[in-house]
Amino acid sequence: MLKIAVPNKGSLSETAAQMLAEAGYHGRRDPKELIVADPRNDVEFFYLRPRDIATYVGSGALDVGITGRDLLLDSESPAAEIAALDFAASTFRFAGPTGVFTDLADLDGKRVATSYPGLVGAFLTDNGIDSTLVNLDGAVESAVRLGVADAVADVVETGTTLRKQGLEIFGPVILESEAVLISSPATASGVDTLLRRLQGVMVARQYVLVDYNLPVALLDAAVALTPGVESPTVSPLGEPDWVAVRVMIKREQTNHIMDGLYELGARAILVTSIHAARI
Numbered sequence: 279m280l281k282i283a284v285p286n287k288g289s290l291s292e293t294a295a296q297m298l299a300e301a302g303y304h305g306r307r308d309p310k311e312l313i314v315a316d317p318r319n320d321v322e323f324f325y326l327r328p329r330d331i332a333t334y335v336g337s338g339a340l341d342v343g344i345t346g347r348d349l350l351l352d353s354e355s356p357a358a359e360i361a362a363l364d365f366a367a368s369t370f371r372f373a374g375p376t377g378v379f380t381d382l383a384d385l386d387g388k389r390v391a392t393s394y395p396g397l398v399g400a401f402l403t404d405n406g407i408d409s410t411l412v413n414l415d416g417a418v419e420s421a422v423r424l425g426v427a428d429a430v431a432d433v434v435e436t437g438t439t440l441r442k443q444g445l446e447i448f449g450p451v452i453l454e455s456e457a458v459l460i461s462s463p464a465t466a467s468g469v470d471t472l473l474r475r476l477q478g479v480m481v482a483r484q485y486v487l488v489d490y491n492l493p494v495a496l497l498d499a500a501v502a503l504t505p506g507v508e509s510p511t512v513s514p515l516g517e518p519d520w521v522a523v524r525v526m527i528k529r530e531q532t533n534h535i536m537d538g539l540y541e542l543g544a545r546a547i548l549v550t551s552i553h554a555a556r557i
Contacts, residue, residue: 303323335357338464352397354400372390486526493521
């Protein structure tokens with residue numbers, strides 16, 4: 279069986295489990311279960327702390343896993359990212375007291391608090407900055423006010439939490455992170471199938487099918503508006519001067535494209551969600 283590591287809690291857990299379910303796998307029903315076999319799909323799930331997943335996969339104890347890119351890099355594990363999964367996006371930045379720091383060089387010789395010493399340390403070293411890292415397990419925003427550090431490096435969304443602590447963002451982006459599928463150094467049988475299924479889920483979430491009818495004379499203009507992933511499917515109708523068109527479009531573009539098609543002269547415009555896909 280393909281051994282798959284899945285986050286057992288935290289921001290990655292629920293979406294990862296839902297994504298695997300949409301891909302046709304059968305995971306745990308009881309949150310206390312740590313190992314669940316899915317013999318129909320020839321896989322076995324291991325529910326682990328997100329921070330530990332890269333270590334287990336990198337050691338070869340498990341074949342693949344879902345974790346954050348930030349956690350993978352911070353672990354310094356030999357596991358490799360094989361696909362981004364399009365959820366749990368986050369940005370890592372430096373922050374310090376307002377007006378004190380302006381660029382990365384200002385951190386030389388300073389103390390930087392972070393929950394990701396491997397990730398931040400490698401970034402500072404790569405940029406020639408010699409800083410002392412203060413390793414904290416979360417809530418690093420208070421480190422400067424409490425005198426533990428001169429600056430912090432952490433996940434930033436709106437920056438509101440940092441501003442409440444009298445901090446401001448400075449310097450370059452450390453990392454753009456998101457959930458990723460990672461693999462052990464030795465490729466296992468079944469990984470390609472898992473990857474295709476997960477990619478199919480992402481396609482199904484990002485796209486919808488649009489069907490519409492329009493006069494043949496307007497087909498070129500309609501295709502320019504809805505070119506599709508490869509090309510539209512065009513079928514003849516009972517009315518010889520009309521055709522039916524089916525095409526995939528980005529979900530967020532749906533209403534704009536429907537408006538454009540209607541103004542062009544298309545009718546019977548229908549939108550259908552995609553449950554699963556293989557592109």
